[in-house]
Amino acid sequence: MSELHHKQLKTSFDIDWMLIFICWLIATTGTLGSLFFSEVMGLKPCVLCWYQRIFMYPLVVIFLVGLFPLDRTVFRYALPIAIVGLCFAAYHYLVYSGYIPENLQPCSEDASCAEINLELFGFITIPMMSILSYSAIILLLFMFRRRTQS
Amino acid sequence: MKKISFVVAAIALLLSVFAIATYLYNSQKAEQASANAQKNYSVLERDYSPTLGNKDAKVTIVEFFDPACGTCKAFSPFLKELMDAYPGKIRLVMRYLPLHQGSDEVVRYLEAAHQQNKFWEILDAAYETQSGWTRHHVVQPDEFARMLTYTDLDIDKAKQDVTDPVIAQRIQQDIADAKKLNVTKTPGFFVNGKPLVNFGFQQLLDLVNSEIISNYK
Numbered sequence: 001m002s003e004l005h006h007k008q009l010k011t012s013f014d015i016d017w018m019l020i021f022i023c024w025l026i027a028t029t030g031t032l033g034s035l036f037f038s039e040v041m042g043l044k045p046c047v048l049c050w051y052q053r054i055f056m057y058p059l060v061v062i063f064l065v066g067l068f069p070l071d072r073t074v075f076r077y078a079l080p081i082a083i084v085g086l087c088f089a090a091y092h093y094l095v096y097s098g099y100i101p102e103n104l105q106p107c108s109e110d111a112s113c114a115e116i117n118l119e120l121f122g123f124i125t126i127p128m129m130s131i132l133s134y135s136a137i138i139l140l141l142f143m144f145r146r147r148t149q150s
Numbered sequence: 151m152k153k154i155s156f157v158v159a160a161i162a163l164l165l166s167v168f169a170i171a172t173y174l175y176n177s178q179k180a181e182q183a184s185a186n187a188q189k190n191y192s193v194l195e196r197d198y199s200p201t202l203g204n205k206d207a208k209v210t211i212v213e214f215f216d217p218a219c220g221t222c223k224a225f226s227p228f229l230k231e232l233m234d235a236y237p238g239k240i241r242l243v244m245r246y247l248p249l250h251q252g253s254d255e256v257v258r259y260l261e262a263a264h265q266q267n268k269f270w271e272i273l274d275a276a277y278e279t280q281s282g283w284t285r286h287h288v289v290q291p292d293e294f295a296r297m298l299t300y301t302d303l304d305i306d307k308a309k310q311d312v313t314d315p316v317i318a319q320r321i322q323q324d325i326a327d328a329k330k331l332n333v334t335k336t337p338g339f340f341v342n343g344k345p346l347v348n349f350g351f352q353q354l355l356d357l358v359n360s361e362i363i364s365n366y367k
Contacts, residue, residue, distance in 0.1 A: 017153065021156075021157070021160075024157075025160060028160075028161075028164055029164065032164055032165075032167075032168050035168075036168060036171060036172070040171070040172045040175055040176070041175065064157070067153070067157065068153070068154070068157075
């Protein structure tokens with residue numbers, strides 16, 4: 001009986017670990033992907049892109065630390081970062097799709113946040129990928145908390 | 151322990167995907183750049199462009215440069231060594247691409263010096279004193295003009311010439327040609343029409359060497 005209980009505990013621990021591992025995978029893919037766009041393809045990140053990067057890059061390290069050993073409080077310190085990132089991503093998406101006008105600024109060499117630089121398969125834009133990544137991380141974190149609280 | 155190797159494998163996988171994607175993207179870019187340079191071969195040099203070396207040399211290096219650019223300055227002695235290493239076999243053609251703020255004024259002076267047959271001398275002087283007439287990548291034209299008074303240039307004539315529309319037109323032509331050839335950074339090199347895609351001293355040396363070998367058997 002106690003052996004079965006132990007086994008159940010172990011499986012649930014593995015699933016919890018896997019949730020945070022997937023969070024880390026998303027953050028790392030996002031980090032490498034954004035570096036590919038700027039460093040390899042030479043697309044200049046606009047200001048809003050930079051703010052989203054600022055909140056995505058540390059998640060790579062934070063989730064990795066939370067994985068070894070699995071830290072049940074990772075929710076507490078990863079979630080606020082992901083939420084702030086999601087807010088910037090959502091705002092950027094609205095600027096991008098024209099719902100919020102970008103303030104008129106004198107033309108400069110800096111990249112414009114409203115200019116669409118890249119559309120994968122014709123409809124996937126960079127802010128959209130950013131929103132999806134942050135949302136997935138937030139969702140997984142809530143799933144993690146529900147499982148670890150009960 | 152199993153989990154650690156799992157994460158290590160994931161890191162290795164992600165990094166290799168990144169490296170392969172970078173390689174594929176760059177080689178595709180290189181192919182496009184070569185095709186584009188071939189298509190626009192005729193605008194690589196103009197009859198007014200300052201030229202150094204044997205005019206019958208079989209290897210021609212075209213450099214799009216900005217006198218305020220630090221990397222252009224760093225390449226200047228390297229190019230001279232290269233030409234000394236293959237005497238009579240390399241011709242160097244300079245094209246203007248003033249990208250720094252205020253650089254266009256310096257470039258006009260260089261073209262004025264070119265008309266006095268002092269282009270190379272003044273270019274060397276410009277590179278040598280570069281830090282004196284640039285502040286945080288912004289050109290100080292007055293400082294540059296002051297520097298010129300210490301050279302052999304006929305400064306009064308040059309000051310008249312810089313307003314000459316012919317000079318402005320040549321610079322505009324160079325900028326337009328750079329655009330056609332997709333040169334967006336300085337220095338931008340072409341060796342016998344082949345663009346230097348992966349930038350660096352060694353890469354330029356390799357490209358020149360391969361052209362020397364195929365043209366001087």
